[in-house]
Amino acid sequence: MLSRTAQNLFWLSRYIERAENTARLLDVTYRMSLMPSVADQQASQWRPLLMVGHNAEDFAARFGDTSADSVIEYMCFDVQNQSSILTCVAAARENARAERSAISTEMWESLNDTYLELQSKTCRDFAKDGVRSFFDWVKERSHLFRGVTFGTMYRNDAFHFIRVGTFLERADNTARILDIKYHQLMPEAPAGDGVDYYQWGALLRSVSAFRAYRQAYRDTIDPQKIAELLILDFDLPRSLLFCFDEVQNTLGTLCGARPRECQRLAGELHASLKFGRIDRIVAGGLHAFLDGFLRRSNELAAQIQRDFMMSLQFD
Amino acid sequence: MAPKQAATAEPAPAKPARFFDEMSAPDGGIRPAYREFWKLIETFPRDQLLLKQAEADALFRRVGITFLVYGEGGNTERLIPFDIVPRILDAKEWQVIEEGCIQRVKALNAFLHDLYHGQDSLRAGVVPHELVYRNPAYRPEMQGVELARRVYAHVAGIDIVRIGPTDFYVLEDNLRTPSGVSYVLENREVMMRLFPEAFGKQRVAPVGNYPERLLANLRAVSPIDDAQATVVLLTPGRYNSAYFEHLFLAEQMGIELVEGRDLFVRDGRVWMRTTEGPVRVDVIYRRIDDDFMDPLAFRQDSLLGVPGILSVVRAGRVTLANAFGVGVADDKAMYSFVPQLIKFYLGEESILKNVQTWRLGEPDARKYVLEHLDELVVKEVHGSGGYGMLVGPAATKAECEAYRRRILANPSNFIAQPTLALSTCPTFSQAGIAPRHVDLRPYVLSGATTSVVPGGLTRVALREGSLVVNSSQGGGVKDTWVLEH
Numbered sequence: 001m002l003s004r005t006a007q008n009l010f011w012l013s014r015y016i017e018r019a020e021n022t023a024r025l026l027d028v029t030y031r032m033s034l035m036p037s038v039a040d041q042q043a044s045q046w047r048p049l050l051m052v053g054h055n056a057e058d059f060a061a062r063f064g065d066t067s068a069d070s071v072i073e074y075m076c077f078d079v080q081n082q083s084s085i086l087t088c089v090a091a092a093r094e095n096a097r098a099e100r101s102a103i104s105t106e107m108w109e110s111l112n113d114t115y116l117e118l119q120s121k122t123c124r125d126f127a128k129d130g131v132r133s134f135f136d137w138v139k140e141r142s143h144l145f146r147g148v149t150f151g152t153m154y155r156n157d158a159f160h161f162i163r164v165g166t167f168l169e170r171a172d173n174t175a176r177i178l179d180i181k182y183h184q185l186m187p188e189a190p191a192g193d194g195v196d197y198y199q200w201g202a203l204l205r206s207v208s209a210f211r212a213y214r215q216a217y218r219d220t221i222d223p224q225k226i227a228e229l230l231i232l233d234f235d236l237p238r239s240l241l242f243c244f245d246e247v248q249n250t251l252g253t254l255c256g257a258r259p260r261e262c263q264r265l266a267g268e269l270h271a272s273l274k275f276g277r278i279d280r281i282v283a284g285g286l287h288a289f290l291d292g293f294l295r296r297s298n299e300l301a302a303q304i305q306r307d308f309m310m311s312l313q314f315d
Numbered sequence: 316m317a318p319k320q321a322a323t324a325e326p327a328p329a330k331p332a333r334f335f336d337e338m339s340a341p342d343g344g345i346r347p348a349y350r351e352f353w354k355l356i357e358t359f360p361r362d363q364l365l366l367k368q369a370e371a372d373a374l375f376r377r378v379g380i381t382f383l384v385y386g387e388g389g390n391t392e393r394l395i396p397f398d399i400v401p402r403i404l405d406a407k408e409w410q411v412i413e414e415g416c417i418q419r420v421k422a423l424n425a426f427l428h429d430l431y432h433g434q435d436s437l438r439a440g441v442v443p444h445e446l447v448y449r450n451p452a453y454r455p456e457m458q459g460v461e462l463a464r465r466v467y468a469h470v471a472g473i474d475i476v477r478i479g480p481t482d483f484y485v486l487e488d489n490l491r492t493p494s495g496v497s498y499v500l501e502n503r504e505v506m507m508r509l510f511p512e513a514f515g516k517q518r519v520a521p522v523g524n525y526p527e528r529l530l531a532n533l534r535a536v537s538p539i540d541d542a543q544a545t546v547v548l549l550t551p552g553r554y555n556s557a558y559f560e561h562l563f564l565a566e567q568m569g570i571e572l573v574e575g576r577d578l579f580v581r582d583g584r585v586w587m588r589t590t591e592g593p594v595r596v597d598v599i600y601r602r603i604d605d606d607f608m609d610p611l612a613f614r615q616d617s618l619l620g621v622p623g624i625l626s627v628v629r630a631g632r633v634t635l636a637n638a639f640g641v642g643v644a645d646d647k648a649m650y651s652f653v654p655q656l657i658k659f660y661l662g663e664e665s666i667l668k669n670v671q672t673w674r675l676g677e678p679d680a681r682k683y684v685l686e687h688l689d690e691l692v693v694k695e696v697h698g699s700g701g702y703g704m705l706v707g708p709a710a711t712k713a714e715c716e717a718y719r720r721r722i723l724a725n726p727s728n729f730i731a732q733p734t735l736a737l738s739t740c741p742t743f744s745q746a747g748i749a750p751r752h753v754d755l756r757p758y759v760l761s762g763a764t765t766s767v768v769p770g771g772l773t774r775v776a777l778r779e780g781s782l783v784v785n786s787s788q789g790g791g792v793k794d795t796w797v798l799e800h
Contacts, residue, residue, distance in 0.1 A: 001590050002577050002587060002588065002589055002590075003577070003588045003590055004574065004576070005571075006590045094553070098553045100562045100563075101566035105378075113377065116376070157590060254590070308590040309590070
């Protein structure tokens, strides 16, 4: 497969996953901001979102004060924001357009439809339909695209590069959501408080893990268990371990009999998740752990690019 | 919104005295090829036709068949307007076109081989030397290079207009990188969804196997055993106006769609960069012009091509389709010699007619043309896309005058032709179904054999009375049906 194709597909799936996760992050923040205890601290709720994509400076320069409306507009529709939903979907579509011969017709049509429909949406629709229906729409389109990919795409290397991109990006986003929200909620977390129940519940829902938590623990909501679920659970499709299990297996398929450095890096990271324990992680500092995870995950992505997308050597 | 009305009553005859109409006979009757289709849509009220048209537009948009328009403030994606009334040809009409196109392309390939080898036609005086040696599309680098099966133009598009029942004229030969065939295939897909009943009632020759035929022809000219040959399609990239077509064809043929940066030359061969390391490439269906193909040999500022590829072509280790240097045979000045070339190489009379052409480099022709500018069409020898031409009867005095000065500055850069009475074809417009002028571009494939896919691209000038069918000038497209016996 062409190196350029691999690169485009890898990023195509990352962009889609990123759009979905931006919607998830906005959704959870929006839900939390509706709670009485935080209604007066809007800015502190919304500002961390801008840190994720290193957007704080750009935002401040062009939008000024941090308010719910301005952050939502910036993260949904701003064309100059490299991580806005609109930018991500447009970039994914551009990549799909460049690689239409490598993906299925249905994948292209689904993504093109999403793009065309998104073109006609603006913040003004929120007044009528509510902002959350937009987030739901973004998630649904992402689900649809993934389902179409799974249901129609030939299982060749193109498919595997799409999978690697999806799960690397998802792990990255779960780690970021957990990092931001855990530290917003932790300092004032007297157990059993109704507000907290709602807040932590919103965090779980933002990664579709509320019901899974109930089934896994059959217990009241406990921050450490939430961290365990989102980092170390083997069966939760948005947990770090789950994502890295997929990444590692898929890289194994892609490398075949020819071992590469990216496979080793993925294996190392996978092992630390598979055999990690939550009490150790929390004792060492959750933020430090997630920070280290994000750094290593980025190194892995760079190594994948080196191994597959820049190869010039003759065997 | 216009009041409801049947689309039909009478198809308005297209001033029968002046223009041949594809559907309506001069006596007001319907020509045989159109009988079934007309019977079907005659029953549709205008609203329903509007719905069909809207459905067609939605289908094209969904599939993403757009082309890029430059110079409108960023790259704008546009649909080429599609008309829901097909251009229909019966088997006998098609036979003339098919045989004529094959004859023409065979002669042009023979001419190109001769030109880059023994040059019999030059020595016999069939073609003047200066048309070759002063032609920027002539590539001396290709002199003496042996090509697989002696094919130069593997894909050719022959632009044809119709003046009367049996009068088919060639307007232009396109041998460089002719485009538009993806519309032929997509137009048919859309028509089969819109009017399935019309395909049940008569046998319309299928066009869907074009990609397979193209691939077979490309494999047939591989420098190595064709079962193992790696064939790729080389595109200038996603910002090229025909990018959709490049994708479409690569996808349909199941071959890699590559850009110049995906290829490189080493050890006398062409390679592509893949996730498994370099892979050798044997046949390149390229949609990049000669000038941009090799910065070491041609334009040095090109970033689209593959440095050093000319040397691999000359060594016979990669086949380019179409070959370097085909452009020398398809410009508008060489065009006027094609009937003589057919005679010279095939010993046959030309089946398709040539439009009378004045080459303004010749003093007598120039004198005549300058005196009759208001009656003629004047074009640049290397122009394309309908840009930079003068349609005398439609031009103002001032426009004629300005054009006259351009001609005098460099006369041999221009040719003139009579204004042709292009046939009209029923077309769905605001006013209902009305006649509009059309042309036809069949696609001719050469490899092991030379063949034409039945039909081709019918382009239609959507503006009433307009004779310019180019999509860049407000033209649209139609599906072209060839009825089988």
